[in-house]
Amino acid sequence: MEELREEGLGSTPSVDLEEIDVRELLNNPRELLKKLFEVGAHYGHRKSRWNPKMRPFIYTVRNGIHVIDVRYTVVALRKAYERMREEGRRGGTVLFVSTKPQARAIIKDEARRVGAFYVVERWPGGLLTNFETIHKRILKMKEYESLFLEFEERRRRGEVLPYTKKEILKMQREYAKLRKLFGGIENMNHLPDLVYIVDPKYNHIAAYEVKKLGIPSIGIVDTNADPEMVDLPIPANDESMKSIRFITHIVAQGYLDGKREREAAGGILPETAELTG
Secondary structure: OHHHHHHOOOOOOOOOHHHOOHHHHHOOHHHHHHHHHHOOOOEEEEHHHOOHHHHHHEEEEEOOEEEEOHHHHHHHHHHHHHHHHHHHHOOOOEEEEOOOHHHHHHHHHHHHHHOOEEEOOOOOOOOOOOHHHHHHHHHHHHHHHHHHHHHHHHHHOOOOOOOOHHHHHHHHHHHHHHHHHHHHHOOOOOOOOEEEEEOOOOOHHHHHHHHHHOOOEEEEEOOOOOHHHOOEEEEOOOOOHHHHHHHHHHHHHHHHHHHHHHHHOOOOOOOOOOOOO
8 A cells, every 4th residue: 555655556547647638627526536546646644644634634544544535635626726827817926846856856847837936956944034135145146157158258269267267166066056956946036926835744844934924825735744734735645756746737737827828818817717517
């Protein structure tokens, strides 16, 4: 059971995200339920590790492992999609977060796909609560980029650089550190309007800062976590890459769909067509 949970194996083949029409899927709760089972979103943690606040979202216990009632996941996913879509339609900014190893690549890929900001490396303490100071470090990173471009131009002209090789190497190392930490938020000039977190328990510092500042949040919450750490919890397996990828893809698509609607309307928002079903 534990292996199934981590691998996200269901009784049917894995879901091909490229073939999914997200909006059509969300309008068909029965099919969405089926897909959630396919990616193993229903596998929770061992009963001994549970958080009592997750009781409403737990269906049963099998072999000592909690099984999530994915009917609640369906409801939460539909709400998350619409919340993201709303943010995209109004031109808001969204930050995707998870430093969890199995979620990093997924978060980075999906955020880039839809034009959102992301943090997948170590969460810099104060990223949100002390954003002014953090932003100065981002500006420093950009200064290095401009400086390196200037160096390249000078080399092409055959000019002598105003720094020694040792000094340049030191700057390159510092830049690499800054790029690793802040590459996903380099153009985030103000606090995000909405934050999406995969496993707020694992990313508790990020969740705390978001909560403290009152920034709206959505997150995948497993049976070992406190669902109150985010405003809109999506009860689901947060260990399986298949589960994380499937849910994150749907949530991210909401943001992209909203942005496309805004662009098509020339920035003038039409009436929102709600999901049916």
